[in-house]
Amino acid sequence: MPDVPVLETDRLILRGSRIEDFDALxxxxxxxxxxxxxxxxxxxxxxxWTRLLRHIGMWQVMTFGFxxxxxxxxxxxxxxxxxxxxxxALTPSVENTLEAGxxxxxxxxxxxxxxxxxxxxxxxxxxxxxxxxxxxxxDPDNAASIRLAERHGFQAxxxxxxxxxxxxxxxxM
Numbered sequence: 573m574p575d576v577p578v579l580e581t582d583r584l585i586l587r588g589s590r591i592e593d594f595d596a597l598x599x600x601x602x603x604x605x606x607x608x609x610x611x612x613x614x615x616x617x618x619x620x621w622t623r624l625l626r627h628i629g630m631w632q633v634m635t636f637g638f639x640x641x642x643x644x645x646x647x648x649x650x651x652x653x654x655x656x657x658x659x660x661a662l663t664p665s666v667e668n669t670l671e672a673g674x675x676x677x678x679x680x681x682x683x684x685x686x687x688x689x690x691x692x693x694x695x696x697x698x699x700x701x702x703x704x705x706x707x708x709x710x711d712p713d714n715a716a717s718i719r720l721a722e723r724h725g726f727q728a729x730x731x732x733x734x735x736x737x738x739x740x741x742x743x744x745m
């Protein structure tokens with residue numbers, strides 16, 4: 573089983589998720605602001621538990637996954653970011669790509685943390701999974717994430733219905 577690499581930036585530590593992170597993550601994913609662009613329904617503790625287990629297990633199965641994003645100054649878990657393989661019902665498909673995703677607690681949004689995360693995880697992906705396409709999906713109304721993705725080399729290439737909504741599919745160029 574692979575170890576989850578620990579990555580650091582000036583302000584953040586990206587590390588594997590731990591069971592001890594659960595309460596902070598459950599509280600975060602229950603906030604309406606966290607899910608506004610990903611389904612719009614705050615997550616229950618049970619759904620947050622499933623998310624946590626999925627993120628831990630993804631590393632074991634796929635040798636990539638999501639990191640817990642920890643603020644160095646406060647040592648607080650402030651989000652999750654990384655790559656997954658969700659086998660989503662999208663056309664065109666993003667299966668067999670590294671599907672990037674990120675979610676930060678609202679208290680830490682708009683302060684450059686997500687950009688710091690992407691500047692760290694995208695080179696990791698390129699070095700550890702060379703030649704594997706990197707994609708992401710974003711709600712068309714999520715202007716901040718669209719700008720972030722574009723600043724980090726993603727380009728929109730399709731739109732697809734997904735779970736009673738529409739998403740824009742991006743790929744890293």
